[in-house]
Amino acid sequence: MGTLLRHVLELTEADVSAFFQDIGLGDYRPRFTPVVRAIVARGPLSIRDLAAEVGVTHSAASQTVAQMARQDLVSLRPGTDARQRIVSLTEKTRRLMPTLEAEWAATSAAADQLEAELQYPLREVLVAAVEALERKSLRERIGETDAALSLRRPGED
16 A cells, blocks of 8 residues: 555656646755645744644654755744744745646646546545544554454563
């Protein structure tokens, strides 16, 4: 399952990245889009709030924001807490917005076309999978299998 999910992600991200090159967005990465969209929708956000909004770990959000800051796509300023950093879009990103919005529309339309070819809507399946895993982790599910129960060491209950 994990191998297939990674492969689908690799295929889609590689194609979206290639399209970014085609339209002159150069080093812009697919992982930047949820960050930009979140800030467009909600305004400047702390990295913690951004991570929650995008649905990634604080560490992943921090790494993505650092990459974006190196490309002058976002700026960081201190928050109310010394440890907090607030992420805002830069003027460079605001100038890119018409291109980014057109790319988002094109990518969304392409994703709709892809889903039309599938037996099940991929987004709905992925949302359902996330919800199921939030209710009960895969680790818990693995631990409940007969195969995992046979792996327990003697004396463990």
